Amino acid sequence: MTLEFAFWGSDYRLQLTEEIIESFEATHPGITVETAYGDSGYWDQMATRTAAGDMPDVVQMDDKYLREYADRGALLELSAVDVDGLDPDIVDNGRTGDGLYGVTIGINSFALVANPDLFEAAGVDMPDDTTWTWDDYHHLTVELSDHLDDAWGAVSLNQPGAFQVWLRQHDAHLTTEDGELGFDEQHAADYFQYVLDLMDDGGMPPADALAEDMELGPEQSLAGLGQVALSGWWTNELPTLANASGAEMQLLRFPSQTGQAEDSGMWFKSAMLLSASADTEHPEEVRAFIEHVISSEEAGLISLTDRGLPADEDVRAAVLPELDAADAHSAEFVQEIEPELGEPEPVPAIGFSTMRETLFRYESEVYFERLTPEQAAAEMMAEMQTALQ
Numbered sequence: 001m002t003l004e005f006a007f008w009g010s011d012y013r014l015q016l017t018e019e020i021i022e023s024f025e026a027t028h029p030g031i032t033v034e035t036a037y038g039d040s041g042y043w044d045q046m047a048t049r050t051a052a053g054d055m056p057d058v059v060q061m062d063d064k065y066l067r068e069y070a071d072r073g074a075l076l077e078l079s080a081v082d083v084d085g086l087d088p089d090i091v092d093n094g095r096t097g098d099g100l101y102g103v104t105i106g107i108n109s110f111a112l113v114a115n116p117d118l119f120e121a122a123g124v125d126m127p128d129d130t131t132w133t134w135d136d137y138h139h140l141t142v143e144l145s146d147h148l149d150d151a152w153g154a155v156s157l158n159q160p161g162a163f164q165v166w167l168r169q170h171d172a173h174l175t176t177e178d179g180e181l182g183f184d185e186q187h188a189a190d191y192f193q194y195v196l197d198l199m200d201d202g203g204m205p206p207a208d209a210l211a212e213d214m215e216l217g218p219e220q221s222l223a224g225l226g227q228v229a230l231s232g233w234w235t236n237e238l239p240t241l242a243n244a245s246g247a248e249m250q251l252l253r254f255p256s257q258t259g260q261a262e263d264s265g266m267w268f269k270s271a272m273l274l275s276a277s278a279d280t281e282h283p284e285e286v287r288a289f290i291e292h293v294i295s296s297e298e299a300g301l302i303s304l305t306d307r308g309l310p311a312d313e314d315v316r317a318a319v320l321p322e323l324d325a326a327d328a329h330s331a332e333f334v335q336e337i338e339p340e341l342g343e344p345e346p347v348p349a350i351g352f353s354t355m356r357e358t359l360f361r362y363e364s365e366v367y368f369e370r371l372t373p374e375q376a377a378a379e380m381m382a383e384m385q386t387a388l389q
Contacts, residue, residue, distance in 0.1 A: 004058070005035055006035075006036035014037050024288075036056050055278075058290065059275050061273040063093060071350060076276040078099075078100045079099060081100070083294070085295050086103075086313070089344050090270070090311050094347075096347050103273055105293060105311060106236070108234045108236040110164070110165060112231070113251060115223070116248060118228075129255075133258070137230075145204075152203070154230040155213055155221075158234075164345060166191050170187055172187055173346055174345070175352060177346045186377075191373075224241055236309070236330060238327075253266065261337075268334075271309075295314070297315055301322060319331075354387045
């Protein structure tokens, strides 16, 4: 019998996935796995195929789409999958109120990326990221900008991760378990005011440069070009940023309101998950394949950190000694911060996939002073409410 596995990624991920499939087929005679590989059009293709009743047996899933597919009955409930090697909080990243619909392959965390070359050029010491506050961050970025030529202390942080960190530090969330907004206008207005002050005081470039940078991936971004000392990215993006910039980038904890590392608001996020079609004719074979990708050391040693740091702890232990350079630094950082991390975010609500663009758009409105922070907060919340409905 044949399973179809759909996933997105680079040509390199395609090569690694084919090797993982070969390792699975070698230990599961009689099962063939065919690939349905996509990249930029992956989610459009998945929506079309699912609507036509032709969803692949196994699909690589992003948490922001999980509830959209699970809540309309498109996904197989996966409680039968053996997840004993995963921390329960990591397992919960794929759990809705109705059951387990995604199993985490790899984990990452939203963090600050620091360019040590720019700190050295500015004559500024790297901060103690276990004790710093948002006031410290503000002063540091302004100081860096003041001492750098053709570079800046910071840039607008990636969304929605940065806003989620801010909200978590205020005991709030972007969306709740019930699929509603989990913050109020004051939370958003305070965030917009903070970043506006940062730009106005020179810690970040002007509005036009910030707006352009929001549209760019890591390689083309100001961080990737080596023109900004501090930026916000997911930990698994560190190797790409290091390669693009030519700098030995470092990862830092986010500043907090209290100056306590455990109050940073950071958490383990699923870099991606595996889900399965509710209409698959081969649920047992699907379960076996998912378990192989997630918990087989052989599969883990092929993939290493391509899909995030392995979620299975035994696989992670096998992979860590094989990593080098930026991959190793990223893995070490994730291991180091684990005791400080908070509970996972609620599984994103239906409509969550639009929020990145919405946050960036209203943040730009504030930078260009077309809206005040209070106006932007009110209009953004109203638009997000509509998207969730």
